Amino acid sequence: MGPLQYEFMRHALAAALLGGLGCGLVGVFIVTLRIPFLSVAMSHAAFAGAVLGLLAGVSPLACGILLCAVCAGALGPFADRAGIHPELSIGILFSVTIGLAFLGLGMLEGPRTEALGLFWGNILAVSAADIRLMAAVAVLLVAGIVLFFKEIQAIAFHRESAAAAGIPEKAMLYGVFLVTGVVIALTLNTIGGLLVFGLIYNPPAAACQLTYSLRRMFLLSALFAIASCLLGLTASYWLNLPSGAVIILASSAIFGICILCSPKRAAR
Amino acid sequence: MGGEAVADLRGVSVAFRHRRALSDISLSIRRNEFVGVAGPNGSGKSTLLRLLNGLVAPTAGSVELFGRPLSGRHLREARRRIGYLPQHCDYDPAFPATVREVVMMGRWPMIRFFRRPSREDRMKIEEVSRRTGLGDLLGRPVGHLSGGERRKMGIARAMAQDPAMLMLDEPTSDLDIAAQAEIGRLVERVHGAGGLTVLFVTHFISHLPPCCSRFLLMKDGRIAYDGPRAGALDEGTLAALYGCPVRTVVVDGRVAVFPGGGNGTAAV
Numbered sequence: 001m002g003p004l005q006y007e008f009m010r011h012a013l014a015a016a017l018l019g020g021l022g023c024g025l026v027g028v029f030i031v032t033l034r035i036p037f038l039s040v041a042m043s044h045a046a047f048a049g050a051v052l053g054l055l056a057g058v059s060p061l062a063c064g065i066l067l068c069a070v071c072a073g074a075l076g077p078f079a080d081r082a083g084i085h086p087e088l089s090i091g092i093l094f095s096v097t098i099g100l101a102f103l104g105l106g107m108l109e110g111p112r113t114e115a116l117g118l119f120w121g122n123i124l125a126v127s128a129a130d131i132r133l134m135a136a137v138a139v140l141l142v143a144g145i146v147l148f149f150k151e152i153q154a155i156a157f158h159r160e161s162a163a164a165a166g167i168p169e170k171a172m173l174y175g176v177f178l179v180t181g182v183v184i185a186l187t188l189n190t191i192g193g194l195l196v197f198g199l200i201y202n203p204p205a206a207a208c209q210l211t212y213s214l215r216r217m218f219l220l221s222a223l224f225a226i227a228s229c230l231l232g233l234t235a236s237y238w239l240n241l242p243s244g245a246v247i248i249l250a251s252s253a254i255f256g257i258c259i260l261c262s263p264k265r266a267a268r
Numbered sequence: 269m270g271g272e273a274v275a276d277l278r279g280v281s282v283a284f285r286h287r288r289a290l291s292d293i294s295l296s297i298r299r300n301e302f303v304g305v306a307g308p309n310g311s312g313k314s315t316l317l318r319l320l321n322g323l324v325a326p327t328a329g330s331v332e333l334f335g336r337p338l339s340g341r342h343l344r345e346a347r348r349r350i351g352y353l354p355q356h357c358d359y360d361p362a363f364p365a366t367v368r369e370v371v372m373m374g375r376w377p378m379i380r381f382f383r384r385p386s387r388e389d390r391m392k393i394e395e396v397s398r399r400t401g402l403g404d405l406l407g408r409p410v411g412h413l414s415g416g417e418r419r420k421m422g423i424a425r426a427m428a429q430d431p432a433m434l435m436l437d438e439p440t441s442d443l444d445i446a447a448q449a450e451i452g453r454l455v456e457r458v459h460g461a462g463g464l465t466v467l468f469v470t471h472f473i474s475h476l477p478p479c480c481s482r483f484l485l486m487k488d489g490r491i492a493y494d495g496p497r498a499g500a501l502d503e504g505t506l507a508a509l510y511g512c513p514v515r516t517v518v519v520d521g522r523v524a525v526f527p528g529g530g531n532g533t534a535a536v
Contacts, residue, residue, distance in 0.1 A: 214363075
């Protein structure tokens, strides 16, 4: 009997596949829209929400998702109304959420093990309820990308041209903020708030080295992120290493290999 | 000037916070006109184009496009009929797309949500690419284009919309003289095919092709001159526009404007 005889390993495998898929796909938005700071800010929003949830004695995951959704919903309109660049509004959001997170940490009583565990996650401790939620979000994400692919492509290429041609660019962008927040919140338990942005940047950056097609970039990025998660899971089970750290190191190694093998190197 | 009005502006002003970008603009642009819009930096040329495709809203006055007010449901319909090349087409050269895919983005406003391009859409792309001289470049990644080729791709994308009005914001800036001439010939060719209204914005009057029949000179958010070529090229008019003495030289139907003029010399 292999490790899959254990229920926690079956959950961990599902979390690796679904978490990798989600992060790999939203990472393409982050890289092509050139808003890398968004994933950092969202991971801290998720962490702050989870810590506040622990403080209030309610589900940390639900609170993490809620705060991410609130931040995502506020980001776009705040940037538009204040007349500032979205990256700057993301930076302000980051300051607020990290302040909230540390305020919550400071107010927690006891050893704070559960809260600190959200920093680096543990893929072996994922519950069946988490898996169901991750699966639902992954299905919605894949469906959204397939159905709105041409609009996503136009906005990622050039926002002003897309808006001028009548594509609802703002609604699509706010949707990207929201889905990024939710996916990141869902990976807090598995990968951890401190490490998740490595899984958001590295796979799409690696995929971009190998293709000139956005469709293939989505596919390759999801594959690389899933492969990183599976490597992290394996290392965690067999070598007793922290899963989140191995996942990020694996995704960084994949990026390194892709940049060395990139056909685009010759064109640079 | 006869013919159907494509755009009608009455007493239009646009203000950004404490800065007024356009002041009390009234003008009518008719079908098949080639309008050259020139003026110094910050005179409101780009804002005028952004106003006409609804990217900025008027703070006073009324805007009608294709005979209907530019608002709500009609805005989206109007945008589909306007091909627009923005001033800063600063897309990421690493963006994973080929020229064919970018030109195809011009068809997206005509294709409903969840639909894919039809055979007619693909044929339209081939036809537009032939007309704009992009035929051999369709399979090339966008990061491998020169500045002139990028502008041609932007014009092809705008033309793929089958527009009633083509708005080009500084299509020749930052290009060498051969590329400037090529873009000028291309715009003349697409306008010469008939039925298309062209608004060509430039800092440099010398970049306007000889077929430009109407000159709109702007200063401080107002129209300083609106009329035929002869009056626009008057040295007194241009000196008042740019706030310095100028000399003009006409060569093969094109005009070059030089600063100075006090000593009566000009070099071509």
